[in-house]
Amino acid sequence: MARKPTIDDIAQLAGVSKATVSRVLNHKPDVNPETRERVLSIVQEQGFVPSITASGLAGGQSRLIGVLVPSFTWPFIADVLRGVAEVISSTSYELVLYSINDTLRGSDKRDVIDHILASKLVAGLIAIFPGMQARHVARLHSHGFPVVLIDDQFIPPGVPWIHADNFTGAYSAAQHLIALGHRRIAHIQGPAGYLCSRERYQGYSRALQEAGMAVDPALIVSGDFTEISGQAAARALFALSPEQRPTAIFAASDQMAFGVLAVAEEYGLTVPGDVALAGFDDIGLSSLVRPALTTIRQPFPEMGQCAIELLLSRLDSHRFPSGNRHLEAPSDDKHQEFRIALPVESSLNGEAWLSNENHESPALSSTHIQLATSLVVRASCGASRVASKSAARGTAWGAVPPASREEPHDVSFSTPGLSS
Amino acid sequence: MARKPTIDDIAQLAGVSKATVSRVLNHKPDVNPETRERVLSIVQEQGFVPSITASGLAGGQSRLIGVLVPSFTWPFIADVLRGVAEVISSTSYELVLYSINDTLRGSDKRDVIDHILASKLVAGLIAIFPGMQARHVARLHSHGFPVVLIDDQFIPPGVPWIHADNFTGAYSAAQHLIALGHRRIAHIQGPAGYLCSRERYQGYSRALQEAGMAVDPALIVSGDFTEISGQAAARALFALSPEQRPTAIFAASDQMAFGVLAVAEEYGLTVPGDVALAGFDDIGLSSLVRPALTTIRQPFPEMGQCAIELLLSRLDSHRFPSGNRHLEAPSDDKHQEFRIALPVESSLNGEAWLSNENHESPALSSTHIQLATSLVVRASCGASRVASKSAARGTAWGAVPPASREEPHDVSFSTPGLSS
DNA sequence: CTGTTAGCGCATTCAG
DNA sequence: CTGAATGCGCTAACAG
Numbered sequence: 001m002a003r004k005p006t007i008d009d010i011a012q013l014a015g016v017s018k019a020t021v022s023r024v025l026n027h028k029p030d031v032n033p034e035t036r037e038r039v040l041s042i043v044q045e046q047g048f049v050p051s052i053t054a055s056g057l058a059g060g061q062s063r064l065i066g067v068l069v070p071s072f073t074w075p076f077i078a079d080v081l082r083g084v085a086e087v088i089s090s091t092s093y094e095l096v097l098y099s100i101n102d103t104l105r106g107s108d109k110r111d112v113i114d115h116i117l118a119s120k121l122v123a124g125l126i127a128i129f130p131g132m133q134a135r136h137v138a139r140l141h142s143h144g145f146p147v148v149l150i151d152d153q154f155i156p157p158g159v160p161w162i163h164a165d166n167f168t169g170a171y172s173a174a175q176h177l178i179a180l181g182h183r184r185i186a187h188i189q190g191p192a193g194y195l196c197s198r199e200r201y202q203g204y205s206r207a208l209q210e211a212g213m214a215v216d217p218a219l220i221v222s223g224d225f226t227e228i229s230g231q232a233a234a235r236a237l238f239a240l241s242p243e244q245r246p247t248a249i250f251a252a253s254d255q256m257a258f259g260v261l262a263v264a265e266e267y268g269l270t271v272p273g274d275v276a277l278a279g280f281d282d283i284g285l286s287s288l289v290r291p292a293l294t295t296i297r298q299p300f301p302e303m304g305q306c307a308i309e310l311l312l313s314r315l316d317s318h319r320f321p322s323g324n325r326h327l328e329a330p331s332d333d334k335h336q337e338f339r340i341a342l343p344v345e346s347s348l349n350g351e352a353w354l355s356n357e358n359h360e361s362p363a364l365s366s367t368h369i370q371l372a373t374s375l376v377v378r379a380s381c382g383a384s385r386v387a388s389k390s391a392a393r394g395t396a397w398g399a400v401p402p403a404s405r406e407e408p409h410d411v412s413f414s415t416p417g418l419s420s
Numbered sequence: 421m422a423r424k425p426t427i428d429d430i431a432q433l434a435g436v437s438k439a440t441v442s443r444v445l446n447h448k449p450d451v452n453p454e455t456r457e458r459v460l461s462i463v464q465e466q467g468f469v470p471s472i473t474a475s476g477l478a479g480g481q482s483r484l485i486g487v488l489v490p491s492f493t494w495p496f497i498a499d500v501l502r503g504v505a506e507v508i509s510s511t512s513y514e515l516v517l518y519s520i521n522d523t524l525r526g527s528d529k530r531d532v533i534d535h536i537l538a539s540k541l542v543a544g545l546i547a548i549f550p551g552m553q554a555r556h557v558a559r560l561h562s563h564g565f566p567v568v569l570i571d572d573q574f575i576p577p578g579v580p581w582i583h584a585d586n587f588t589g590a591y592s593a594a595q596h597l598i599a600l601g602h603r604r605i606a607h608i609q610g611p612a613g614y615l616c617s618r619e620r621y622q623g624y625s626r627a628l629q630e631a632g633m634a635v636d637p638a639l640i641v642s643g644d645f646t647e648i649s650g651q652a653a654a655r656a657l658f659a660l661s662p663e664q665r666p667t668a669i670f671a672a673s674d675q676m677a678f679g680v681l682a683v684a685e686e687y688g689l690t691v692p693g694d695v696a697l698a699g700f701d702d703i704g705l706s707s708l709v710r711p712a713l714t715t716i717r718q719p720f721p722e723m724g725q726c727a728i729e730l731l732l733s734r735l736d737s738h739r740f741p742s743g744n745r746h747l748e749a750p751s752d753d754k755h756q757e758f759r760i761a762l763p764v765e766s767s768l769n770g771e772a773w774l775s776n777e778n779h780e781s782p783a784l785s786s787t788h789i790q791l792a793t794s795l796v797v798r799a800s801c802g803a804s805r806v807a808s809k810s811a812a813r814g815t816a817w818g819a820v821p822p823a824s825r826e827e828p829h830d831v832s833f834s835t836p837g838l839s840s
Numbered sequence: 841c842t843g844t845t846a847g848c849g850c851a852t853t854c855a856g
Numbered sequence: 857c858t859g860a861a862t863g864c865g866c867t868a869a870c871a872g
Contacts, residue, residue: 004540006849017859022851030857049538053473053482054849057864062473067517072498072505075704082492085519089532094541095517097487099505112509118469120424121514227708262710284495285705288647290682426865437843442867450841474865477848 005046014042025050052094056123063093065311066122068113068137070129071102075255075283076300080128080150083304091312096122100133110136117145124311126150126304146314148307153194160314160367162307166196166280169296169373170203170250173278176294176375177248178211180383182276186219186246188233188256197222200252200280219246223256230259238267247275248381254279254286254295257380261289272382282376292378299371306369425466433466434459445470472514476543483513485731486542488533488557490549491522495675495703496720500548500570503724511732516542520553530556537565544731546570546724566734568727573614580734580787582727586616586700589716589793590623590670593698596714596795597668598631600803602696606639606666608653608676617642620672620700639666643676650679658687667695668801674699674706674715677800681709692802702796712798719791726789 007025011018016035023031024039042048056062067084069077088095098116100109113136116125124146127137131153138156141147149155151163177185187204190197205215221236223229230251237246251257257279264271271277271291279286282297377383427445431438436455443451444459462468476482487504489497508515518536520529533556536545544566547557551573558576561567569575571583597605607624610617625635641656643649650671657666671677677699684691691697691711699706702717797803 004538008849018850019852019860020858023858026851032857035857047534047538049535049540051477051849052539052541053476054864055851056473057471057477057848057866058850058852060851060864064516072502075495075498078492078495078498081517082519085492085517086521086523089519089521094539096484097501097505097515097517099502099509101506101509103506114467115469118424118467119472119514120469121472258708262708265710288678288682290685428865438866439844439868440842443842446867452841455841471865474848475867477850478865478867480848480867 005048007048007050010039010042010046010048013046014039052092061315062121062123064096064122065093065308066096066098066116066125068098068100068116068125068127068133070100070131070133072099073102074129075285076281076298077128079300080304080307083301083306084126084308085304086301087305087308087312093123093312098125106132109133113137113140116140117143123315124148126307126311127152129153146311148311148314150303150307151196153196155195155368160310160369162303162310162369162371163196164298164303164371164373166199166373167203167206169280169298169375170200170252171207172203172373172375173250173280173294173296174204174207175211176377176383177250177276177278177381178207178213180248180276180381182246182248183213184216184219184244184246185213185248185250186221186237188230188249188251188260189220189222190252191224192222197252204250216244218244223252223259225253225255227255227259227262230256231263232259234260234263238263238269248277249275250278250280252280254281254283254293257293257295258285258289261293261380271380276381278381286376287378291380294378294381294383295376297374297376299373302371306371310367310369425468427468427470430459430462430466430468434462472512481735482541482543484516484542485513485728486516486518486536486545488518488520488536488545488547488553490520490551490553492519493522494549495705496701496718497548499720500724500727503721503726504546504728505724506721507725507728507732513543513732518545526552529553533557533560536560537563543735544568546727546731547572549573566731568731568734570723570727571616573616575615575788580730580789582723582730582789582791583616584718584723584791584793586619586793587623587626589700589718589795590620590672591627592623592793592795593670593700593714593716594624594627595631596797596803597670597696597698597801598627598633600668600696600801602666602668603633604636604639604664604666605633605668605670606641606657608650608669608671608680609640609642610672611644612642617672624670636664638664643672643679645673645675647675647679647682650676651683652679654680654683658683658689668697669695670698670700672700674701674703674713677713677715678705678709681711681713681800691800696801698801706796707798711800714798714801714803715796717794717796719793722791726791730787730789 007018007021011021014021014035016039020031020035021039021043024036025043052063056064065088067081069081072078085095098112100112104112110133113133116122117140125137125140126148127134128150129152134149134152134154134156137147137149138159141156141159147159149159149161152161155161174185174187185204185208187201189201192198201220208215218240219237221233223233230253233251233256234249237249240246249257249260251260257277260277261271264275264277269275277293279293279295280298282295286293286295427438427441431441434441434455436459440451440455441459441463444456445463472483476484485508487501489501492498505515518532520532524532530553533553536542537560545557545560546568547553548570549572554569554572554574554576557567557569558579561576561579567579569579569581572581575581594605594607605624605628607621609621612618621640628635638660639657641653643653650673653671653676654669657669660666669677669680671680677697680697681691684695684697689695697713699713699715700718702715706713706715
């Protein structure tokens with residue numbers, strides 16, 4: 001028990017060849033049930049775990065998945081990782097963490113990605129907000145390397161991509177403010193280069209338009225998603241003349257909304273009394289700030305889950321959950337059963353929150369999954385409704401996003417051809 | 421260029437045997453300089469990266485390092501990971517992410533650790549706050565598996581362990597409040613089981629004692645580090661009679677301090693006007709809250725760096741930085757040069773922030789590194805000093821902790837025998 | 841200093 | 857249905 005048992009040891013103990021042990025371990029169909037049981041029991045009792053590296057080498061296919069994170073500065077990256085990790089833990093895959101350090105130069109950043117491809121360590125990659133590196137990630141994809149993007153600003157055509165419904169989220173935030181009677185609603189935008197900034201802006205302006213209100217350029221300021229930039233934006237807005245000054249502000253990120261909160265205090269303005277405030281993201285802190293922030297929840301963990309499930313379905317060799325580790329757990333929560341019971345593609349289809357773009361190429365070309373966002377009403381807009389707790393930290397975490405689907409502005413159901 | 425070149429391809433192109441290529445790649449001394457150059461240039465031009473899995477298999481030693489994170493609920497875990505990732509990126513090692521899911525049962529949590537050992541994927545493990553799992557991690561260690569613990573509550577004897585100087589941190593926080601004239605200073609503790617809770621409490625009470633003040637049990641309440649528990653604690657404190665009520669509160673975590681902040685507002689109390697407030701951790705948000713929080717900064721990224729360097733020095737086969745990736749970067753920041761220039765043990769010794777316990781066993785037994793914490797003065801205590809910006813997000817990140825050392829209450833310099 | 845020979849631990853042929 | 861042989865890509869002894 002001191003040394004790790006090898007497959008040969010198991011073979012010997014079970015009185016079969018290691019080829020057979022291998023077959024059992026890989027769930028091959030052609031194995032005598034008795035033999036299988038015997039081998040399995042020996043495996044269990046010896047605590048044998050096949051070497052991922054060796055089997056990867058021999059089988060020509062790694063069971064490691066790379067996750068590329070863009071520095072750790074964004075608070076919700078941990079949430080996305082959590083979603084990924086949760087799913088991975090029920091498979092026989094492992095996660096390799098790659099990060100693009102902020103201190104790196106551009107060329108070094110490229111190198112990180114080249115390195116991922118060249119080292120051939122991982123079988124596929126999930127890239128979270130790769131940003132400027134997206135085009136390099138796309139290069140991986142064009143080399144036939146399985147890649148899934150999460151919420152990037154540049155969507156290289158053809159690369160599978162997961163993101164939240166920014167448009168509808170922003171739309172409902174603005175609508176909420178309108179419903180509360182606000183007529184002068186400012187918007188603090190995200191950086192122009194980001195797709196999500198544009199989408200949120202568009203959702204906002206669409207809501208205004210539908211309410212018969214014009215978008216006032218004086219009420220549109222831009223930030224870069226950080227708290228500091230939110231402060232600057234708030235100052236600009238509060239400096240406007242009384243007639244121009246907004247009665248409500250919709251910030252494109254919670255962090256920027258925090259900046260507004262801080263500056264409002266400086267100006268002696270109360271939230272929501274003098275100015276209503278809504279954010280976007282619903283990071284953990286938003287429910288803890290005073291006043292608690294009304295915001296649009298992004299399903300970060302679900303985005304992670306979704307990404308890894310899509311990726312695994314592409315690799316599509318993750319036959320069964322690792323088994324060994326989860327045999328005992330009765331798996332009482334629906335989530336688990338759900339994922340275990342169905343092959344991944346079916347589950348995706350079943351949920352109907354998958355959309356397929358690029359109808360020009362009939363097979364799959366660009367698989368694109370958009371997850372629903374949701375309005376979380378708290379105190380900062382002055383709405384009388386009791387604050388929704390549904391987005392409180394850890395509440396519904398792990399649950400599959402509700403089947404309710406978004407505006408069909410980008411959603412179609414031509415999904416049967418997903419997996420190949 | 422479509423397929424990844426193998427070592428054989430390189431050998432052929434360079435007109436040498438693959439054994440020689442391997443020697444060059446592994447920085448073996450016995451290679452003809454000319455040959456080495458030739459091989460190196462071919463490697464470069466082909467973009468050849470040896471397969472980590474294959475070399476791990478053949479060499480009997482993996483170049484993957486596991487990082488075990490205890491769910492992603494704590495905000496600073498990302499900071500620790502950042503430190504680890506930064507160091508790793510200058511080596512030829514890669515990171516494998518393991519997480520202990522909150523939803524797991526106890527036995528499953530054990531299994532995660534057993535799995536790490538059994539799968540033999542990684543050469544060593546960094547365990548961040550393994551908490552209840554610490555004893556299992558210790559089991560790994562006793563199996564000869566290289567492990568480094570970060571800031572755990574149970575320190576299994578003999579396991580290398582990195583943590584921040586909680587005692588001195590808490591001591592200086594309390595001292596700061598005392599210096600500001602406070603006589604009734606409450607303390608919101610962390611959970612009793614945690615070592616750091618006790619250390620912080622001790623630092624606090626030591627400061628009071630030295631100032632000739634008694635610790636008033638009525639002013640000690642406990643929480644569990646979360647914001648919610650901070651709220652509860654604050655209510656308890658604010659409910660005290662005017663004579664008993666504290667004029668200052670030292671919370672054992674920033675999150676609990678946020679809870680106090682929120683409740684203070686409910687009670688119509690201003691911070692720092694009616695009650696001064698100090699926290700512990702200096703998470704990113706603490707500088708953004710209003711009033712900005714005076715707190716004790718924990719050097720999370722440095723803890724990560726330190727842990728990985730210690731671990732690598734144990735594995736001690738990480739001869740040179742991966743080279744390929746960092747050749748071009750002039751490496752202008754001192755940090756890089758520092759680490760590249762010196763072997764790890766020397767660097768540790770050179771910094772002199774290493775301590776060795778258990779003097780009974782003369783060789784190395786329990787290596788224990790304690791990093792300095794520092795007081796960050798902001799607005800929440802009402803101190804007139806201008807707020808220290810030194811801990812602002814991203815400022816000095818990446819820098820090696822200052823050589824200044826702590827209270828020598830646990831530090832000795834018997835380090836020459838570190839690496840074996 | 842360098843080439844040759846064996847495996848690392850496993851999956852996958854291909855014959856039984 | 858199962859065993860024996862072959863090799864994944866690389867390193868580690870060996871011999872030269």
